[in-house]
Amino acid sequence: MHFAITLLAVVLNAFAAGADFLRARFVLANSAELGLPSSSILPLGLLKAAGAGGLLLGLLGVPLVGVAAAVGLVLFFVGALVVHVRERVFHNIAVPLVFFLAAAGALVSAVAG
Numbered sequence: 001m002h003f004a005i006t007l008l009a010v011v012l013n014a015f016a017a018g019a020d021f022l023r024a025r026f027v028l029a030n031s032a033e034l035g036l037p038s039s040s041i042l043p044l045g046l047l048k049a050a051g052a053g054g055l056l057l058g059l060l061g062v063p064l065v066g067v068a069a070a071v072g073l074v075l076f077f078v079g080a081l082v083v084h085v086r087e088r089v090f091h092n093i094a095v096p097l098v099f100f101l102a103a104a105g106a107l108v109s110a111v112a113g
Contacts, residue, residue: 002109006055006066009102013052013073016099020045034087047076055106063110070107077103 019027020041031041051073058066077100084093 002113003059005102005105005109006059009106010052010055012099012102013048017045017049017052020048033089034083051076058110067107067110070103070110073103074100074107
């Protein structure tokens, strides 16, 4: 179960990081709606990519890195949820919630396993 949940979190965050790096239209629109400057997109993408890479390293036999990456992603997506609530952007709050749940699942399964 840990492998599947963590792989899902890797794929989700790698996709999101790629969308950030490519400055996809939906990323730009969401950032503007949340009041984030476009200059924040690259650093946020780098954090997602680092989290995905760390989770992958955890799956490949470096469990401490995987746990650290999962903690980082959980905190990242708590922040994303807080920003959505603060800005009252609820129509797409399910997206960061899914990412949060995937990261939390990876963390819980890594610690429990």
